[in-house]
Amino acid sequence: MSWIDFVYLLLLILCIPYGHLVKLSGSAFNKKLMCLGGGLLIIFLLVAESSWHSAVTIFGNYLIIKGFGYRYCRIASFVFTFGYLFFFRICSYLGLPDPDGQSNALQLLVTLRMVSYSFEYHDYVSKKISEEKKDDKKFGFTLFDIFTYGYCYIGLMTGPFYTFKTFSDMLHQDGSKVSTVWPAVKNLKQLLFLVLPYLLLIEYFPLSYLESAECLNHRWGVLHIVLVLVPTFTWFRWRFYIGWLLAESMCMTSGLGAYPFECKPKPGLGPTTVPTQNNEETLIREQNDYSDTHSFETIHNISIYDVEFAPTMRSAMKVWNMTVQWWMANYVYQKLTFKSSQLRMFVLLFVSAFWHGVYPGYYFTFISVAFVVIAETRMSNSIKPYLTDSQKYYWDWITCFCLYRSFEYLGVAFMLLKLESIWSVWRRMYFIGHAFMLFFIILPVFIPKNKHIPKTSKSQ
Numbered sequence: 001m002s003w004i005d006f007v008y009l010l011l012l013i014l015c016i017p018y019g020h021l022v023k024l025s026g027s028a029f030n031k032k033l034m035c036l037g038g039g040l041l042i043i044f045l046l047v048a049e050s051s052w053h054s055a056v057t058i059f060g061n062y063l064i065i066k067g068f069g070y071r072y073c074r075i076a077s078f079v080f081t082f083g084y085l086f087f088f089r090i091c092s093y094l095g096l097p098d099p100d101g102q103s104n105a106l107q108l109l110v111t112l113r114m115v116s117y118s119f120e121y122h123d124y125v126s127k128k129i130s131e132e133k134k135d136d137k138k139f140g141f142t143l144f145d146i147f148t149y150g151y152c153y154i155g156l157m158t159g160p161f162y163t164f165k166t167f168s169d170m171l172h173q174d175g176s177k178v179s180t181v182w183p184a185v186k187n188l189k190q191l192l193f194l195v196l197p198y199l200l201l202i203e204y205f206p207l208s209y210l211e212s213a214e215c216l217n218h219r220w221g222v223l224h225i226v227l228v229l230v231p232t233f234t235w236f237r238w239r240f241y242i243g244w245l246l247a248e249s250m251c252m253t254s255g256l257g258a259y260p261f262e263c264k265p266k267p268g269l270g271p272t273t274v275p276t277q278n279n280e281e282t283l284i285r286e287q288n289d290y291s292d293t294h295s296f297e298t299i300h301n302i303s304i305y306d307v308e309f310a311p312t313m314r315s316a317m318k319v320w321n322m323t324v325q326w327w328m329a330n331y332v333y334q335k336l337t338f339k340s341s342q343l344r345m346f347v348l349l350f351v352s353a354f355w356h357g358v359y360p361g362y363y364f365t366f367i368s369v370a371f372v373v374i375a376e377t378r379m380s381n382s383i384k385p386y387l388t389d390s391q392k393y394y395w396d397w398i399t400c401f402c403l404y405r406s407f408e409y410l411g412v413a414f415m416l417l418k419l420e421s422i423w424s425v426w427r428r429m430y431f432i433g434h435a436f437m438l439f440f441i442i443l444p445v446f447i448p449k450n451k452h453i454p455k456t457s458k459s460q
Contacts, residue, residue: 004046004102008157011042012246015153016184019253023175031171032144035254038153043106046157050103053088054110057081058150061114062143070125077118078331081111082354089358105157108355112161112327113150119331120164140168154256158247160301160323162257166270170256179293184252190245190304194238201235210412211421216428225429229408236415237307237407244302244321257298265298268326299323311396312380313372313403328352346370361417365410368437372406375440382444409433 015038022034043051061077068076088107092098099107121141149164209215210225210232218224251257263271303319310316318325332351336344346367353366376399387395410433413422426433 004100007045008102011045012158012243012250015042015250016188016246016253019154019184019250019255020181022254023178023180028171032148035152035154035171036148039151039156042153042156043151047100047103047106049097050099051106053084053091053099053103054106054150057084057107057110057114058147059143060084061118062146065118065121065141070122073118074122078115081114085111085355086358102157104357109156109159109161110150111355112324113164114146115331116161116327117146117149117164154251154254155247155299158243159321160244160247160251160299161268161327162251162299162323163268163270166257166298169270170254170258173255173258175255177293178255178258180253180255180258183292183296184249187245187249187252191242194242194245198235198238198242201231201238205231205235207232207236207415210425211416216424222429222432225425226405226408229411233408233411233415236411240321241302241304248296248299248301251299252296257296258294259298261292261295263295265295266326267297267300267322268324268330270298309400310403311399312376313369313406314376316403316407317369342370342374345373357417359417360419361413361415361422364413364422368410368413368434371434371437371441372403372410375437376403378444379440382447382449385450406433406436 018034018038022031022038025031025034043054060080064076064080065073085107088099088104124141149167152167155162205228210228215225215228220227257265257270259265259271262273264273265271301321301323303322306319307316310319328348328351333344333348336347338344349366349370350363353362356362356366380399384392384395409426409429412425416422416425
């Protein structure tokens with residue numbers, strides 16, 4: 001672990017108790033100062049030299065909102081923010097200093113926040129005009145507000161993504177009525193099962209070994225690489241689990257994303273219903289200091305069990321980085337005007353790859369994911385009509401096994417990123433993953449459609 005990685009991890013951990021101080025700081029203004037101050041301290045310690053990129057992005061969006069107004073600020077913000085993200089990625093070719101990995105993480109989250117901010121501003125002003133409502137003091141759209149939201153320390157380098165409304169609700173909530181410590185502790189308990197295996201796996205199966213001549217020229221050939229990919233991709237995705245669990249707990253201690261259970265909040269979106277006052281269920285929860293008084297589903301970013309045992313790529317994607325998935329679905333997928341769901345999926349995955357970076361590995365991975373989804377959908381539609389309910393259970397286990405082999409194969413591109421490294425590993429594997437994708441896309445053509453519904457198993 002490098003020095004900067006150690007500082008990064010330490011800051012993640014320290015932000016968890018700091019959140020409790022934010023919650024108890026009192027007024028919304030005090031919370032704003034503490035959120036902004038914490039964010040600026042993180043930036044100073046990790047990405048001081050490259051922080052001007054994120055500042056330009058935030059200030060540029062402020063000027064867009066002021067200059068274009070609520071009608072056109074959404075499109076202008078999206079184009080400017082992603083355009084600047086591209087400039088950020090190629091600035092080293094223009095003679096500017098090359099931003100490091102930590103500044104890239106900062107730029108990613110600021111990009112999501114600023115685009116969301118412009119959309120929320122449009123929706124807020126449109127609703128205010130149509131319903132002739134007065135200004136909501138909870139919704140501030142000043143330069144200070146946009147910088148406070150953009151640089152809030154919570155999830156600044158890791159996610160989860162949250163909207164300005166969610167942030168504003170946290171600023172104005174009465175923290176004394178929200179149980180935060182206990183939910184954070186319960187969330188952190190999952191780390192007990194992750195940290196030690198992660199440290200062991202990364203020690204004995206480092207990423208550098210995957211590219212080494214020893215691995216590529218092993219006498220077991222393809223089988224050796226396939227076996228090595230299992231522990232390698234395990235620690236790689238578990239690293240995300242650990243970071244996101246710490247980030248979720250950071251949100252919880254500050255009260256960010258805390259809503260009554262009856263609001264039925266969803267990751268990224270927030271509440272989906274309006275709660276009634278003095279709800280009996282909420283009052284019962286508030287009587288017990290060790291119960292969850294509020295739901296934190298709004299900032300829930302990863303469902304580890306559902307990812308590890310997902311039967312399909314589509315289902316795994318829905319529970320992986322869920323708040324960003326919501327952002328992509330809400331601001332990209334649902335905004336596309338053409339009807340083809342497959343074409344919209346390709347565009348969505350391309351935008352996801354572009355958001356991650358300009359390395360070829362991101363594009364190989366995300367575009368290949370689309371073909372995996374197509375293959376598994378075609379196979380499922382062809383095979384499942386022949387299966388009973390009990391047989392479908394075993395079918396899901398088989399597809400889960402196959403899914404993780406495809407995860408590991410595509411993970412080569414996501415982990416190595418550079419074309420030469422990716423090509424050397426996939427070539428040594430004879431591009432077996434892509435061959436299977438093509439095979440399972442074509443195979444359903446030769447499977448006759450079953451027009452009869454199979455009988456349900458008696459055991460079911």
